Amino acid sequence: MDEQLVFFNGQILPLSQVRISPDDRGFNFADGVYEVLRFYKGQLFFASQHLERLKRSLAELKINYPEVNAVNNIIENLLEVNNLQQTDGLAYIQITRGDFPRIHQFPPANTPPTVYINVKEWKAFDLTKSQSIKAITFSDMRWGRCDIKSIALLPNIMSFQNALEHGAGEAIFIRDGVITEGSRTNIFGVKNGIVYTHPFSNSILPGITRQIVLDICEKENLKVLLFPIAESAISSFDEFFLTGTSPEISGICQINALKIGNGETGPITRFLQQEFEKLKAK
Amino acid sequence: MDEQLVFFNGQILPLSQVRISPDDRGFNFADGVYEVLRFYKGQLFFASQHLERLKRSLAELKINYPEVNAVNNIIENLLEVNNLQQTDGLAYIQITRGDFPRIHQFPPANTPPTVYINVKEWKAFDLTKSQSIKAITFSDMRWGRCDIKSIALLPNIMSFQNALEHGAGEAIFIRDGVITEGSRTNIFGVKNGIVYTHPFSNSILPGITRQIVLDICEKENLKVLLFPIAESAISSFDEFFLTGTSPEISGICQINALKIGNGETGPITRFLQQEFEKLKAK
Secondary structure, three states: OOOOEEEEOOEEEEHHHOOEOOOEHHHHHOOEEEEEEEEEOOEEOOHHHHHHHHHHHHHHHOOOOHHHHHHHHHHHHHHHHOOOOOOOEEEEEEEEOOEOOOOOOOOOOOOOOEEEEEEEEOOOOOOOOOOOEEEEEEEOOOOOOOOOOEOOOHHHHHHHHHHHHOOOOEEEEEEOOEEEEEOOOEEEEEEOOEEEEOOOOOOOOOOHHHHHHHHHHHHOOOOEEEOOOEHHHHHHOOEEEEEEOOOEEEEEEEEOOEEOOOOOOOHHHHHHHHHHHHHHHO | OOOOEEEEOOEEEEHHHOOEOOOEHHHHHOOEEEEEEEEEOOEEOOHHHHHHHHHHHHHHHOOOOHHHHHHHHHHHHHHHHOOOOOOOEEEEEEEEOOEOOOOOOOOOOOOOOEEEEEEEEOOOOOOOOOOOEEEEEEEOOOOOOOOOOEOOOHHHHHHHHHHHHOOOOEEEEEEOOEEEEEOOOEEEEEEOOEEEEOOOOOOOOOOHHHHHHHHHHHHOOOOEEEOOOEHHHHHHOOEEEEEEOOOEEEEEEEEOOEEOOOOOOOHHHHHHHHHHHHHHHO
């Protein structure tokens, strides 16, 4: 197999030739943002929505990347040079405030951002749609701007790892007594035919797949309440599911010791999965 | 001037030859820890305390670096090869969970950590002891484990930059109505001759200079209350100062619009600075 070709600061080159500086602000300070996109049979999925979110993240952190609109073209170039144009996979974009000797304050305004993009074939996942997953709740110890898709993911990975080590496939965060979201996903509940999820706020990422689900619900006349689910109300719900770019839509069969519904992916979750498949096939 | 020599994964080499992988977990996830040490005339200052804190940070994040006890020897080697043995400066240590294709879960246990160490001459600072600095309060939006010296510093740098842009030299964080610490320092107040600072908890870093100050207070019979200072009580204090490895001990002359004391470094702060100088000279 040929070596993976990636994009780094204006060039397409083999992965092993990318040199991130030890002074990169992404490496020293988590001072950067990222996006993950899916492509199905080489076609980028909801790419403009990811691009808009990327721009918002950059703006919130005041990272200046004037060429940001070229990102999706770069991904398409990478699909071509890596011969992935008929493949399902993931594209990863990371942009940091650049390479500058370590100081807390922003580097000079003319410091170029570090831009890194890769694409890879990707199908399998630990959260497969064919089976529902277990989740464990954790106190949401993340910072106050979870709406920004920053690379400051340490609390996320620590909670996700902790969940894995306890036999679960996702960590669900509880803040002020309500479910905010998962360590890498948004969380939905279904009760009496109504779909609930946390409203957009600083406490959750505005997930692209979350929005796709909300749009499906609107189109299919499924009632939605953008209202946080109290931890104490979890047992009263009929279904739970998670959404994310990588896991798409996955049922949750158990939260902590509590079996959800009959322990299998619920009917509304399955319906949403089927509608999502139609979008992928378009 | 010769190029700076640094330590990277077992080797001493020129800075420009260090290649951090774009798959490094420090770059993707802020999955790492760091330390900053001072050296005065080539002598490491409170090095064993920094090493102990480094070990604690690694343990809290479950990062395995068996050779951690060699870190201070490595720094001394770097001082020698960089000809800094008679110089004042800073040593920087960063250890991440290593280089592994991006997944949220921990990489396999045999993945070696990434270890990067540099030393450099350093004297001047924006927070000099000769003058006191202004500070601005910000809502503490950081995550819940500020006791771990992790590289997930995005909230810190955003607040510090914001403070700088408003003419201040430090951001002071307020959580649940009390001062926790600064964006890169611990914060102390003095009232009626009593020194106050936030007790050790998950909300503050156990600062080495903070502990040096507490030890000086004990030795010199200055009364200390490890009790958080309420934001509403700031105006009742006579002095404020900050402590940190880089700024050492610096008076705070103003918090937001409020002048502290007579607007100059207060007498107890000056006394502590003098005692600190004696320790440096040892």
